[in-house]
Amino acid sequence: MHITMENIHKAFGANKVLEGVDFTLEPGEVHALMGENGAGKSTLMNILTGLFPQNEGKITIDGKQIQFKDSKEAERAGLAFIRQELNIWPQMTVLENLFIGREKRNAFGVLKEKEMKTLAEAIFSRLDISIPLDKEAGACSVGEQQMIEIAKALMLDAEVIIMDEPTAALTDREIEKLFKIMKELTASGVSLVYISHRMEEIFAICDRITVMRDGVSVATSFIKDTNFDEIVKQMVGRELEDRYPARNPKYGEVVMEVSGLTRKGVFEDISFSVKEGEILGVSGLMGAGRTEIMRAIFGLDGFDSGEVKIGGKPISIKNPACAANEGLAFITEDRKDEGLVLDFSIRENIALTNLKSFSPNGIVKNKDETAFVKLMVERLKIKTESQETPAGNLSGGNQQKVVIAKWVGTSPKVLIMDEPTRGIDVGAKREIYNLMNELTERGLAIIMVSSDLPEVLGMSDRILVIHEGKVSGELRSEEATQEKIMTFATGGN
Structure with missing residues (x-):
């Protein structure tokens, strides 16, 4: 064609x-x-x-x-x-998703499930996919x-x-x-x-x-x-001299410590710390448990044992609200379903986590809210004609910037960024990297989970590598290479 x-x-x-x-x-x-x-x-x-x-x-x-x-x-x-x-369609099975709107039926309108399964198994075999056809797609x-x-x-x-x-x-x-x-x-x-x-x-x-x-x-x-x-x-429309801006970190005190964090069958005995002004990269193959660890720390999912300290003080994180109150912020890898309310405007999304700042007496001060959102839109260079544009109308990269703005506005102590530049172009990536540098210069600690090895190497001060739910290695930026990271990520020494 x-x-x-x-x-x-x-x-x-x-x-x-x-x-x-x-x-x-x-x-x-x-x-x-x-x-x-x-x-x-x-x-x-x-x-x-x-x-x-x-x-x-x-x-x-x-x-x-x-x-x-x-x-x-x-x-x-x-x-x-x-x-x-x-x-x-998350509530439907894998097979139902494969044939939705194109179901095979006989002359009486009855589904020809055996034929559909045969076709699905053939294409899955071709792609070397081993997902059960009766599994719920949302799982x-x-x-x-x-x-x-x-x-x-x-x-x-x-x-x-x-x-x-x-x-x-x-x-x-x-x-x-x-x-x-x-x-x-x-x-x-x-x-x-x-x-x-x-x-x-x-x-x-x-x-x-x-x-x-x-x-x-x-x-x-x-x-x-x-x-x-x-x-x-x-x-x-211009040259990018370097893909990653230079980092000149000035570390402060240890701001967060995680000790022995365990969730049976998912991750085990996870221990690490992060300092003020530091970017801690978290690497590993998909399915290693990186995201699950961060979700547990932020209170999205539970854990069976272990301890999280902020500023040397043990904290209890029952849910994301507790985590945010303790100075944690989490930029999810799934911006569409978890990071944004797509029907809400840019203003509403950015202000969502900052309502207390604009409503000291329970009444939102619209002028303060608008000024804050304007500052964040300009600072992150979000391309939009209006604060009232629905987040769902933005490109993927600009949606990601809104998610970042939403959490940066809370002035957190620790910012967890899970795949922060996934689906974002090189120009927008550079803007986010510059913002990360700016935030760490102010003393913020950043934990960056990324599948992009050049990004991990280019932006991290230290790198934690996860393999099958365990910490398999830790590298300083000056000693880290793609080969060393992949060795740890695949269970090597």
Whole structure:
């Protein structure tokens, strides 16, 4: 399938999102689509797959101009879209999710479960997925849910598959599986649009790249003819001299100590400390228990034994409210379901954790609230026309900035950041790294959980490595390497 999109424009009211985008897709190629958050990548693909129409421009498929009425029509024509925000029904089984809206029925309308199971088992075998088909989808990990979405797309026998940040929640082994499948698909003539902020993946798997900036396509080139620095310059309109800003930490006292933290079957005997002004990186393979440890410390989940001290004093954390009162803040890896109220405005989300500051007598001081939110929006460079914009209308990167603003505003002693830059472009990442440096210079302690090894190495002062629910190693930044981290992460010494 050959696709051409010419001079595509799209505006939502006064907000101009696309202002002249050209994009072509050849049969059997992997075409990367890159740009900062808010550049218009997802909007362009939503137009291609019929979610909404463009205001100007035309779409041609195999020489014929076309305009899909909705995503179902696009699917029937052979286009599948695996979205960054997973479309999983948590109360339904894995099998039901795979066939939702496409159930196999006999002449009497009765489900042909045996046939559906056979088809599902075949695609799972191809992807080397071992998730039980009768498992409730909500009980699956984020990585497993991502693989379910990929399986759904492959079951459509699509000629074009659009993947929006498909590896954000996958383990290295799952990513290897995905890349293998992608190569098989392109060898059979299937075309892939690959939206990702992981530059190393772009160079590993893609044939061509189109870069977007501020709603315009600025360059298209073969991967072999470009490089990291050139792509970054095209994306942000400037050169980023270093991916990670220099750190000159000045440590204060130990602000938090964790001793012998244990939750049976999940993690065991977790002990570490973090100082004022320090960034403690937490690394390990997906499923090692990193997130579960942080959720327990913040009171989201319980633990069986162990102790947490703040400023040398043992604290009791029964729930997140208790944790926040003790000076802890937690930026979750799941911004959509746990970090934001998507229907609430930017103002309401940022103010949510700071209501006491604006309502000393139980009445919100609107002027103080508005001024504070304005400060946070400017400080974190959140792209929006108004504080009243619903958080759900923002790009993924700007949603993440709202989550960070929400917690930074509480002036915590310890800030736990779980995958703080997942799904965020290089320019926005740099802004968050600069903010992290600024916060630690003020004495804040940061615990950063990350699956991005270069990020862990680039921003951490110390690195704690978790393997199968236990601390397998600790490294100072000056001695840490990717090889050493991976050795500890896989259970080596």
